[in-house]
Amino acid sequence: MSLDGAGVAPPRTATFVVWRLLGLMLTLLVTSFLVFASLYVVPGSPIDFLIQGRSPSPATIAAIKKQYGLDQPFLVQYVHWLAGVLHGNFGRSLEYRENVSTLIASRLPTTFSLVLLSAVIILVVGLGAGILGALRAGRSSDKAVLVVVTFFAAIPSFAAAIVLISFFSVRLGLFPTFGAGQGPVDRLYHLTLPAIALSLTFIALVARITRSSMLDVLSREHVEVALSRGLARRTVVRRHVLRNAGGPILTISGLLVAGLLVSSAVVETAFGLDGIGSLLVASVDKLDFPVVQALVLLVVAAFVIINFVVDLAYPLIDPRVKAGDAAR
Amino acid sequence: MSVAIETPRVGRLGAVRDFGGSWLFWTCVTILIGFVLIALFAPVLAPYDPNATDLSNALSGPSLQHLLGTDESGRDTLSRVMFGARTSLVGPLFVVVLSTVFGIVVGLLAGWRGGWVDLVLSRVLDILFAFPGLLLAILVVALFGKGMTAPVVAMSVAYLPFVARLTRSLVVQGKTQPYVAAYRVQGFGPTYTATRRLLPNVSSTVLAQSTLNFGYALLDLAALSFLGLGVQPPTPDWGAMVEQGRGAVLSGQPMSAIAPAVAIVVVVVAFNVVGEEIGDRIARRER
Numbered sequence: 243m244s245l246d247g248a249g250v251a252p253p254r255t256a257t258f259v260v261w262r263l264l265g266l267m268l269t270l271l272v273t274s275f276l277v278f279a280s281l282y283v284v285p286g287s288p289i290d291f292l293i294q295g296r297s298p299s300p301a302t303i304a305a306i307k308k309q310y311g312l313d314q315p316f317l318v319q320y321v322h323w324l325a326g327v328l329h330g331n332f333g334r335s336l337e338y339r340e341n342v343s344t345l346i347a348s349r350l351p352t353t354f355s356l357v358l359l360s361a362v363i364i365l366v367v368g369l370g371a372g373i374l375g376a377l378r379a380g381r382s383s384d385k386a387v388l389v390v391v392t393f394f395a396a397i398p399s400f401a402a403a404i405v406l407i408s409f410f411s412v413r414l415g416l417f418p419t420f421g422a423g424q425g426p427v428d429r430l431y432h433l434t435l436p437a438i439a440l441s442l443t444f445i446a447l448v449a450r451i452t453r454s455s456m457l458d459v460l461s462r463e464h465v466e467v468a469l470s471r472g473l474a475r476r477t478v479v480r481r482h483v484l485r486n487a488g489g490p491i492l493t494i495s496g497l498l499v500a501g502l503l504v505s506s507a508v509v510e511t512a513f514g515l516d517g518i519g520s521l522l523v524a525s526v527d528k529l530d531f532p533v534v535q536a537l538v539l540l541v542v543a544a545f546v547i548i549n550f551v552v553d554l555a556y557p558l559i560d561p562r563v564k565a566g567d568a569a570r
Numbered sequence: 571m572s573v574a575i576e577t578p579r580v581g582r583l584g585a586v587r588d589f590g591g592s593w594l595f596w597t598c599v600t601i602l603i604g605f606v607l608i609a610l611f612a613p614v615l616a617p618y619d620p621n622a623t624d625l626s627n628a629l630s631g632p633s634l635q636h637l638l639g640t641d642e643s644g645r646d647t648l649s650r651v652m653f654g655a656r657t658s659l660v661g662p663l664f665v666v667v668l669s670t671v672f673g674i675v676v677g678l679l680a681g682w683r684g685g686w687v688d689l690v691l692s693r694v695l696d697i698l699f700a701f702p703g704l705l706l707a708i709l710v711v712a713l714f715g716k717g718m719t720a721p722v723v724a725m726s727v728a729y730l731p732f733v734a735r736l737t738r739s740l741v742v743q744g745k746t747q748p749y750v751a752a753y754r755v756q757g758f759g760p761t762y763t764a765t766r767r768l769l770p771n772v773s774s775t776v777l778a779q780s781t782l783n784f785g786y787a788l789l790d791l792a793a794l795s796f797l798g799l800g801v802q803p804p805t806p807d808w809g810a811m812v813e814q815g816r817g818a819v820l821s822g823q824p825m826s827a828i829a830p831a832v833a834i835v836v837v838v839v840a841f842n843v844v845g846e847e848i849g850d851r852i853a854r855r856e857r
Contacts, residue, residue: 269697396838398789400796401831408824504702508793523797526712534712542700
């Protein structure tokens, strides 16, 4: 690893990276085991799901068992499955009769565009509201922001979806009620309302954290010093406050992305979008376990990997913090 | 010989007793009590049977007969919202009680014992943290079937780490306080000191967190019902009602979907305001 070379970083950093990496792998390993074992916790055996109510001959059952490796001991099956997962092979969907990875890959663009668009809205509006609130702390505009944000935090995405569809699509006829659209412009048009519905709760989260961490920094001495040196308030806010206030926002980004991925299940269902979220819901409904397992694993992996990257990136925005202090 | 020990007084009720001025807080408390009463007395208060269909009167707008209109099967929306308060409030209540009780046990054990117990428990909590509540609930529904029980248990597990981490950090801080050492020196056992003397002092902060959790649990359970994985029709439930009202929304009669949605938002806002004010009060007093 390049971080421990040339004596640039103290050994503590290297130890920290190794520990975090081990923790990450442990979490993923435990998750993968839970996700795999979950199939065996269910009342009824996996073979019942595979034959789904039909009553084939014992020979067919044996063939199916062999095809899915169910004739082998549990741990062998797990290791086999895990090896497949590491090669991007999540097995075959029982419902769609195609490879789970192909299926997910075909659904991923919709969810990815939706989450990306939401993330942009969340960052722009959330940061903006948080900064406004902090700079005008205690005044009526700050209170207005706080009230609106508290209200946003309580709006479930599906309720927002219904209200948006009811008003903008049905009443005003401005936006489509269904589907993800073709081509970049049409897609943006189709995904605008879903992205807004997805964003509301998270805007509240980002705005609150931005506000409180900015207020914290604003009251520090270095800000006063910078202002007393005659620097413009705008410059001080940008260079001395925002940069220092960025940490807590970065810290929650893993939570944010995982939350967006899960909530997109609700929004995609509400707007009839064919992303991985609606795929997850449909697969749970159809008991299509290979797909459920793959998607749960993907979301958890996204969460822990982003958290890991954030922990490593923390010292870059705040050089006083050496990797290792950030997480504690 | 026993010596009277000055234990910092942060009683469970003490946190609530000295709320003075905030009209917003009391408004929210009133709203919540109102919803609880509606849930308890739904059979008396509701003008109609929540499941009585009347197809000749389907999708009617608000009128004197049906204050909030009717849904696609002609069922009275107001009555369904009133009965829906039952499932919609009981689910989160179970989640909060279960996650608080077990979260406190885990947090107290980790914080008080320290060492490898703490190490193992904290590691398990870290792993649980990686599962967003809704995701865990969806997985558990896939395993154990739709309905109320599986999601409530899953959500309790998902909310447990928030309570456990908070309890753990408060116990780790509180453990070093002189009064704890004083009890130990006098020969009080560790279990007694931890559960009867230390725990009451951290419990109000934990309960403030649990109040906030109620709102989030309500949102998650409603989302699950909206997805068709939670409370099953025809049982009235706010999340499921929003889902069933989607068709009505498209045909221009959105009331049967919007009324339960508004109920969710109002209850969650009220819980958040109450939870945060309790938390603020405690934080201010302890400073």
